[in-house]
Amino acid sequence: MNSEDAFSQQPEPLTIARMAERTGLSADTLRYYEKAGLIEPIGRSAGNQRRYAVTDVDWVEFLLRLRTTGMSIVYMQRFARLRAVGDATVADRLALLREHRSELDERIRTLRENADALDRKIDHYERLLSPQQETDHA
Amino acid sequence: MNSEDAFSQQPEPLTIARMAERTGLSADTLRYYEKAGLIEPIGRSAGNQRRYAVTDVDWVEFLLRLRTTGMSIVYMQRFARLRAVGDATVADRLALLREHRSELDERIRTLRENADALDRKIDHYERLLSPQQETDHA
DNA sequence: CTAGAACTTGGAGTGCACTCCAGGTCAAAC
């Protein structure tokens, strides 16, 4: 509800609760990810409470994308470690991402094949339920 | 590679090791699935060893399809229980399958969206790696 | 200044889907 002030570059840091709201992760999971090295050490308030930068949201959203597409935490750690090193690791990160991307294609392909097989099974059950019985208006 | 003989309807039962080979599940997992009620109690030899019927392979392959498409064991149990009851449950099984099928579509859709986002990230990294550097001939 | 909500930590607990193990039985090979 307010804009960033003029002398600091942090627009407005988020508490862990707000970060949880924005990302959909629980506060516990955010701490767990940080401890696991998926998120780099978050800045703290005077009283030692985490204050997330708005840019951290983007990173967490990227992690969530990797998670959703089936990447394990071990692999995300690998990626996060490379990222923490800096620009020199861009090629490595690219390679990692390309590999994951192609596994993802394979996964989607497999799912589609299985979906087709399920469709055939569904057809089979529909035929079993006598030609014009309509149990369900789907 | 051969046909069933004329007096028994069992073409040739499989030991658990052969069943494991055919389905790709371990013997332990086959026992686990049976104990969990995913596979109905398998007939035994005189010496109490499991003898799988060839038709059991089809059922396990169906279970594997459900598993691959993300169905939990709890839901597979539900399906297996209905199946064990018999023909009266075909409509219920159909409903269960349809629901799973639509969740699967949703899942595939999500994966595709995330795949697209990953492609954009990959493009970004490729542009970072200077216009004509080729680290990788992919 | 104080009450209560939100935060901190380290560590224990959970749910899922296996996977492994010990100790025993059974069948075939020598």
Next chain:
DNA sequence: GTTTGACCTGGAGTGCACTCCAAGTTCTAG
């Protein structure tokens, strides 16, 4: 008849990704 190997059971252990908890500290509203 004994060795070898496949099989049996019940139950413990594993790895993953959280999730919860207790005990203490900090922040914020009144």
